[in-house]
Amino acid sequence: MVTRLKRFLIGRPMKSDELGEEKLNKLKALAVLSSDALSSVAYGTEQILLVLIAMGTVALWYSIPISFGVLALLTILILSYRQTIYTYTTGGGAYIVAKDNLGTYTGLVAGGSLLVDYILTVAVSTSASTDAITSAFPVLHEHRVMIALLMILTLTILNLRGITESATILMYPVYLFVVAILLLIIGGAYQWVTGNVHAQTPTYGAAVPGITLFLLLRAFSSGCSALTGVEAVSNAIPNFKEPAPRNAAMTLIMMGIILGVMFMGISLLAYAYGIAPAAEETVVSQIASAVFGRGIMYYFIQAVTALILFLAANTAFAAFPLLAFMLAKDRFLPNMFMVRGDRLGFSNGIIFLGILSALLVIAFGGETENLIPLYALGVFIPFTLSQAGMMKRWITKKPPGWFPPFLINTLGMLTTLTICLIFLITKFSHVWTIFLFLPAVIFIFLKINQHYRDLADELRLDIATDKPRPKGSVIVIPVAGITQVVRNTISYAQSLSDDIIAVYVGFDEESIKKMEKKWEEWNPGVRLIVLRSHYRSIVRPLFKFIDTVEWKKAETDHVTVMIPQFITKRWWHNLLHNQTSLLLRAYLFARQDVKIATVPYRLKK
């Protein structure tokens, strides 16, 4: 039943050599990998205006130079990351680049930062998308946590099905969003050119009394949240069709251009239409209603905006499992993140991301807006480290013509480093927790790594000398009475060893005597040892007995405890049996150095 449900949700299992088919072409890659970056358009300009409005509407003109600043930063980042893609053709995520050039620890800072960030991405994006939906249908407001959780569940299932199929489903909304925003920009520009806009525009360049550098930097760093998601392409190079690096670089540049045009378009329109941020309506919504009125185009734009925010979460579902895979390959995460599932995706990473982001949504009751600065900082730290790694690489290797790309990476690194510092200074109250969880995550990475290395040392075997050495063996069979189950178990034990002890735990003298007498009559060829229990526990006397056996036997002998297990015809029959077996097995696992043999007894009814 479970299997059938799984098939229905996930689809048929796929062979390993079908892996090639799952690679992405440029258009699909753009859809899968850029929704996070593009969705930032929905709130990037607004974040800038929200800071400036503190100084009055007269200060809003600053949004234009700040937006150009963000655009310049975007250009630098794209150029910088383009170089990374060509250098790291098998996947140049910040983790790889930083580890490769700046050492393991720096790599782990980048990797840990991104890993946590992907979880935040899912939580923040699904919550924001839920907000968009509940703004349209206020009746759903009280179910917001449930809606966000449903989104996460949907994304998890889509991604477990495999990325190509997901890409096909996800392509249309992403392109619809791009078309919608471009239509908005063209329509808005047309109205403005034809002189149909009669809004009060703040005077460009007007002096604003009391404006501080701190405030402008804060506004700039807020605008930088529009750049989150740019790194997705370079992390996902192995997912591209061949030639992967070229396709990835093209995709990155396409994404950069679209993002830049959309972001600047929105910023300029906001200025031209004299729009100030409002608590009850988003900037995009204000522009849309000013340009098109509250008609079908307005609702179309709002709908695709909600959709793109939902899909932004999907970027994390593409990126997280890959990063986890790389960390697991380097033994910083458990092996299970390396296993490809039935549909060739890294199922464990997908499920892990789904669960953690769902917990985050539940913990914050769907109000994850305050996590946005933390999330942005979590992106800019690996940005910085990745570019610093590239700088180091150029200096160390000095290939022909290395200086211009070195300069580009240096410029990029300095810019993102500055933004990190600006975040820390201007928004410390929102981002200080990074000093808690980043060390924690890295500590976990190192602990896991240490354990796997210890394990490898311990399990290493010298083929020449370490051969198996058979030893003696004694088998212990706990019995509760004389039944077919006991006969079955003893038969099995006798096929393995001559040294068998049946053990009976009795609670009172009467039952003990009865058992001893019956055993003698039956005479199965196995001696019976009777233990008395004063605490109605079967496990504890048995334990003591096994200790004694281990002590009496030579140290080299194996002790096997045979536990019968009923295999029932119907699942609910399990509730009627096997409790003692389960308990016994759990205790023996945890405490004793004995072998446990489970002997199934299949019930006919």
Next chain:
Amino acid sequence: MVTRLKRFLIGRPMKSDELGEEKLNKLKALAVLSSDALSSVAYGTEQILLVLIAMGTVALWYSIPISFGVLALLTILILSYRQTIYTYTTGGGAYIVAKDNLGTYTGLVAGGSLLVDYILTVAVSTSASTDAITSAFPVLHEHRVMIALLMILTLTILNLRGITESATILMYPVYLFVVAILLLIIGGAYQWVTGNVHAQTPTYGAAVPGITLFLLLRAFSSGCSALTGVEAVSNAIPNFKEPAPRNAAMTLIMMGIILGVMFMGISLLAYAYGIAPAAEETVVSQIASAVFGRGIMYYFIQAVTALILFLAANTAFAAFPLLAFMLAKDRFLPNMFMVRGDRLGFSNGIIFLGILSALLVIAFGGETENLIPLYALGVFIPFTLSQAGMMKRWITKKPPGWFPPFLINTLGMLTTLTICLIFLITKFSHVWTIFLFLPAVIFIFLKINQHYRDLADELRLDIATDKPRPKGSVIVIPVAGITQVVRNTISYAQSLSDDIIAVYVGFDEESIKKMEKKWEEWNPGVRLIVLRSHYRSIVRPLFKFIDTVEWKKAETDHVTVMIPQFITKRWWHNLLHNQTSLLLRAYLFARQDVKIATVPYRLKK
């Protein structure tokens, strides 16, 4: 850690022969067993008035004859149950009495009815108690489900500790409640006698236009909810100190007198003070504030009322595990309900009751008032069956002087049967679900019984002829590489059998060749079989292979699969290992008729 927490909450384990100490003396028994019955005083009169007020305040005088009717019914029930206690000295619950005299099915109707009823008792009483608390502290209102759940948790822990200790804790509030209500009655009577009451009393015997028999019966049946809990004493005879029947009978009569006095007192005061039921204030609260004013006595009465409702739930915690034990002994419930825990209580029954009532509270969001009629009916069905059983017994056995007790039981049976019918007729919309769940519960009882009987047939063994028969044996060891773990497992296998096959599941030709070569070099004296997997699954190819082995070998041979299991030093290391082992074991358990031997490998670090 878990063990230490358990010790702290539950206390040290107790020996079986300490059981005697846990027996109850009369005073403690009265506290443990009567809180359910006595707490009914808090709402019994009110239930009657609530029905009558539909005809206006002029109809309220009917509460006096109706209350006397309920008192008469109480007297009959007490006398009737007193006879049961003396006849069934080892515990005369409705289940036993009905089964014994009217057959198994009737017994199961009574038992199932009571079992469900105890769950309702806990849910209804804790919710009602929560209401009392939140009425006093409205700020807690939004946490009512949490408070009710905390109460259930507290009761579960207290009962897991053992009944005597619980009794000691619970004695004081019960007696405080009795004292408080008696003080209220005395105070109220004194005020009335001294002529200090100037309330408008409805004229006794005044004609009420439009009053119907249906309405009066409905009021009477509502008043009967005050009698729930009376059966607790006769079910719990084995918990009494010797002479158990005499002590139980005395306790029953004491309880009946106290209950009767308190119930009539409240009813008479309500009439004398001209009190009408109000939505926002309970009848007891109205009387208390009329008699004492809103002073310290008033709050004292309210507090102990809240407390007694909480303790009423405890009656169910005493009764449910005992009934479940009896049903399990007769093989109608799983064996686990027969196991006495560390502290000699029937832990599984206690935990089961706690969980089910908690689920009920959650499902109803703490609003369980509508369950009260269902809960009352669930008590009167076993009342009726129990007394019918006693009637049958007198007629069949005809001991000397059997006729007067037969008459008493007949009178009791007819009365409770009538009340059942009144409930069904006047409150059908509240109680119809009993026609769903009572058959369901009985169906489950019978299914379980059938299964255990089939099992006993299947496991029965002829001592003279059914001896163990050793057969051949083959051991299969899945290997993932050549490590100390594999060496350890092979060493162990060689101590048991000469027929050992190592199986390697490879995903690609390269790794398969490497493995084959290395194995040859190592030469552990065990042949290696290589399986190719196209779906990255280790389990499926292994399965097919085991099927082949089973088919190739003689039918009589045992197939053992040895699965290595890392025993880690720290609990979290488990997350890094054993996933494949777990999966393999789960699959093999569910589908294959093979023996599974778990071979521990203890990690040093």
